[in-house]
Amino acid sequence: MKILVPVKRVIDYNVKPRVKADGSGVDLANVKMSMNPFDEIAVEEALRLKEKGAATEVIVVSIGPAKATETLRTGLAMGADRAIHVAVDDGVEVEPLAVAKILKGIADAESPGLVILGKQAIDDDSNQTGQMLAALMGRPQGTFANTVAVEGDHVVVKREIDGGLETVKLAMPAIVTTDLRLNEPRYASLPNIMKAKSKPLDSKTPADFGVDIAPRLKTLKVAEPPVRQAGVKVADVDELVAKMKALGIA
Amino acid sequence: MKTLVLVEHDNASVKDATLAVVTAAGKLGEVHLLVAGKGCAGVADAAAKIAGVGKVHLADDAAYEHQLPENVAPLVAELMGHHDAFLAPATTTGKNIAPRVAALLDVMQISEIIGIEGDKTFTRPIYAGNAIATVESSDPKLVITVRGTAFDKASSEGGSGTVEAVAATGDSGLSSFVGSELAKSERPELTSAKVIVSGGRALKDADTFKEVILPLADKLNAGVGASRAAVDAGYVPNDYQVGQTGKIVAPEVYIAVGISGAIQHLAGMKDSKTIIAINKDEDAPIFQVADIGLVGDLFKIVPELTGKL
Ligand SMILES: Cc1cc2nc3c(=O)[nH]c(=O)nc-3n(C[C@@H](O)[C@H](O)[C@H](O)COP(=O)(O)OP(=O)(O)OC[C@H]3O[C@@H](n4cnc5c(N)ncnc54)[C@H](O)[C@@H]3O)c2cc1C
Ligand SMILES: Cc1cc2nc3c(=O)[nH]c(=O)nc-3n(C[C@H](O)[C@H](O)[C@H](O)COP(=O)(O)OP(=O)(O)OC[C@H]3O[C@@H](n4cnc5c(N)ncnc54)[C@H](O)[C@@H]3O)c2cc1C
Numbered sequence: 347m348k349i350l351v352p353v354k355r356v357i358d359y360n361v362k363p364r365v366k367a368d369g370s371g372v373d374l375a376n377v378k379m380s381m382n383p384f385d386e387i388a389v390e391e392a393l394r395l396k397e398k399g400a401a402t403e404v405i406v407v408s409i410g411p412a413k414a415t416e417t418l419r420t421g422l423a424m425g426a427d428r429a430i431h432v433a434v435d436d437g438v439e440v441e442p443l444a445v446a447k448i449l450k451g452i453a454d455a456e457s458p459g460l461v462i463l464g465k466q467a468i469d470d471d472s473n474q475t476g477q478m479l480a481a482l483m484g485r486p487q488g489t490f491a492n493t494v495a496v497e498g499d500h501v502v503v504k505r506e507i508d509g510g511l512e513t514v515k516l517a518m519p520a521i522v523t524t525d526l527r528l529n530e531p532r533y534a535s536l537p538n539i540m541k542a543k544s545k546p547l548d549s550k551t552p553a554d555f556g557v558d559i560a561p562r563l564k565t566l567k568v569a570e571p572p573v574r575q576a577g578v579k580v581a582d583v584d585e586l587v588a589k590m591k592a593l594g595i596a
Numbered sequence: 597m598k599t600l601v602l603v604e605h606d607n608a609s610v611k612d613a614t615l616a617v618v619t620a621a622g623k624l625g626e627v628h629l630l631v632a633g634k635g636c637a638g639v640a641d642a643a644a645k646i647a648g649v650g651k652v653h654l655a656d657d658a659a660y661e662h663q664l665p666e667n668v669a670p671l672v673a674e675l676m677g678h679h680d681a682f683l684a685p686a687t688t689t690g691k692n693i694a695p696r697v698a699a700l701l702d703v704m705q706i707s708e709i710i711g712i713e714g715d716k717t718f719t720r721p722i723y724a725g726n727a728i729a730t731v732e733s734s735d736p737k738l739v740i741t742v743r744g745t746a747f748d749k750a751s752s753e754g755g756s757g758t759v760e761a762v763a764a765t766g767d768s769g770l771s772s773f774v775g776s777e778l779a780k781s782e783r784p785e786l787t788s789a790k791v792i793v794s795g796g797r798a799l800k801d802a803d804t805f806k807e808v809i810l811p812l813a814d815k816l817n818a819g820v821g822a823s824r825a826a827v828d829a830g831y832v833p834n835d836y837q838v839g840q841t842g843k844i845v846a847p848e849v850y851i852a853v854g855i856s857g858a859i860q861h862l863a864g865m866k867d868s869k870t871i872i873a874i875n876k877d878e879d880a881p882i883f884q885v886a887d888i889g890l891v892g893d894l895f896k897i898v899p900e901l902t903g904k905l
Contacts, residue, residue, distance in 0.1 A: 357723070359860065362726065362859055363723040363724075363726040363727060364726075365726075365727045372722070372723055372726075372727050384841075441704050442695070442704070442705070443698065443699065443702070443703070443704045443705075446699060465841070466841065468723075468724065468840065468841075468860075469722065469723055470722055471707065471708070471721070471722055471723070471724070471840065472705070472707045473691050473695070473707060474694075474695035474698070474705050474707060475695075476695075477665065477691075477692065477693075477694075477695035477696045477699070478695045478696065478698060478699035478705075479699075480665075480666075480696060480699075481669060481695075481696040481697075481698075481699035481700050482699050485770065486666050486768070486770035486771040487665060487666070487692070487696070487771075489665075489688075489691070489692050490688060490692075492834065502774065505688075506688070506834045506835070507688040507689070507776075507835070508687050508688045508689070508787075508835060508843070509776075509778040509779060509835060510776065510777050510778040510779045510833060510834075510835050511776060511777045511778075511833075511834070512662075512773070512775075512776040512777075513773075513774040513775050513776065514664070514771055514772065514773055514774060515771065515772045515774050516770065516771045517769075517770050517771070525834075525841075526824060526827075526828065526834075526837075526841060527827070527828065527834055561704075562703070562704035562733060562734050562735050563704050563706065563731045563732065563733055563734070564731065564732045564733075564734065565729050565730070565731050566717065566730040566731065566732055567729070567730045568722070568727050568728070568729045568730075569727065569728050569730070570726075570727065570728070571721065571725055571726065571727070571728050574866060574871075574884075574885045576883060576884050576885065576886065576889075577871075577886055577887035577888055577889070578887070578888060578889070579878075579883070579888075579889040579890065579891060580888060580889070580890050582890075583890070583897055583900045583901050583904060584904070586872070586888065586890050586901060587901065587904050587905060589872075589888050590849075590872075590905070593848075593849060593870055595790075595791055595816055595848070595849050596815075596816070596905045
């Protein structure tokens, strides 16, 4: 069984994003970029399934500008077998619906048993792509996965939901999206980073899959949120109690 | 515009998360509701009483008992033949179902809106709330998830909607519900609590978290939250996590105990009316957003505070 893992290049989670002065977006020039943290978890899960013998090949995919190949190399260095880069021009943003359509094209060609995605990308925070891909493929989805177990031709997914945890059983092929507690991703070792350079990386374009990536949403502007002002520091618990009484909660 | 709102429920009662979505839908036009579940006629009757509601579509079938998206999404897609906008709460249920509906309709979803600027124009936070984007849809139909803290809750009384049964679209046979482990708690739910006490990594372990945080929360009749670090370390279950990738909360008062204030955490609580922070590091970023800060050792401060309240 093959596992397909879509990975996205995003602003590093340690960087505080700044809105551009002209309100056209977030300033990404000279900002550290990394693999979306949820996608690292997705790659890790795929690798563990392969190590357990539940899968035979792990393919990482990224849709993005030339730099997205760096993210693919990271996936290969973690241990993925090969990569597919679907290239778009610099500065072109591809919406989740179009990403899902491209991924469906790749899934049709590769016939993976599982597609494991992140539950959300930490830049746009859409939380859509996996669910959309599942709908387009007409296959089941296990979102916000906390544990994943392959059992014959089914996959059992324990999901993190608002009230706790829920377990569903899905017929494969199936789509899984990762939550934070699924695993702790490995770091790529230096020898593996070297090895990754010679692993196969295919180049495609959205047109290869007949997908129109014209956006459906137009970003009219991007603004700073209202800033909170720091308040006062109190000296001791008595002062804190007085403040809380004034707020009417004590 | 005719809107269709997904009612969040447990086959017994309407969840509060629905009410803010009704308010958002009301700004767009006529409000219809969908109650999909099993043995949920009582939910539909209660939903019909929500202020401002017109029709309530009731789909009562075993296939919908557990809100499996493989079964619910096709039902919504069919009903969208007669509606212009589908709105769901940005809860784990709404986030699971809405994008699947969007793809079936070939529509780009607008996630977690916090404002409505026009018929097709919405505001939504991106980059963990560090930027607010105004986006305009060019799709013929809208699929939207709504951030509950951004809209007032519609009144659950005073409406006079009519309940209409709709035919089920069947079981996809692709997925099945195995079981759930739901936290049972007498405490207020995080997303509706007036006061929240949250603990971070500094709480050391599950027992210490219980001993230090819970008595304070009890005194204040507060909900209990946590940082990701506290959840990852197993002090509390996953559903306690507040933040960009956990729950978004906006209580009257949020008390952060031993939490540093990473941007991912702030994203989930910075719309709280008043923020109180207790941290031993006077330079902790949490103090930059806190209205009231107290620098010191939480293991001394919190028990003393609990005693004096
Ligand atoms: C300021 C700003 C302005 C924007 N303006 C526009 C615009 O004008 N036009 C426009 O079309 N879009 C625009 N976008 C959206 C675009 O940047 C996002 O990439 C897109 O919406 C994807 O959302 P997401 O990654 O949050 O999806 P999610 O659904 O949150 O992603 C979930 C998962 O899907 C997978 N995935 C997502 N994207 C990819 C990818 N490219 N390659 C491989 N896997 C992927 C990953 O596994 C990821 O973890 C804008 C975004 C921002 C922040
Ligand atoms: C993809 C991704 C998503 C994430 N999503 C979330 C999210 O949704 N929510 C979230 O919270 N985090 C999230 N994080 C994690 C986030 O980046 C931080 O790591 C996390 O919030 C830190 O938790 P903390 O403040 O409890 O721990 P720390 O940062 O370790 O802070 C502990 C604090 O306790 C203080 N302290 C220690 N001892 C004492 C004492 N005795 N008395 C008083 N104070 C004391 C310290 O001064 C310190 O400020 C995410 C990270 C990633 C990469």
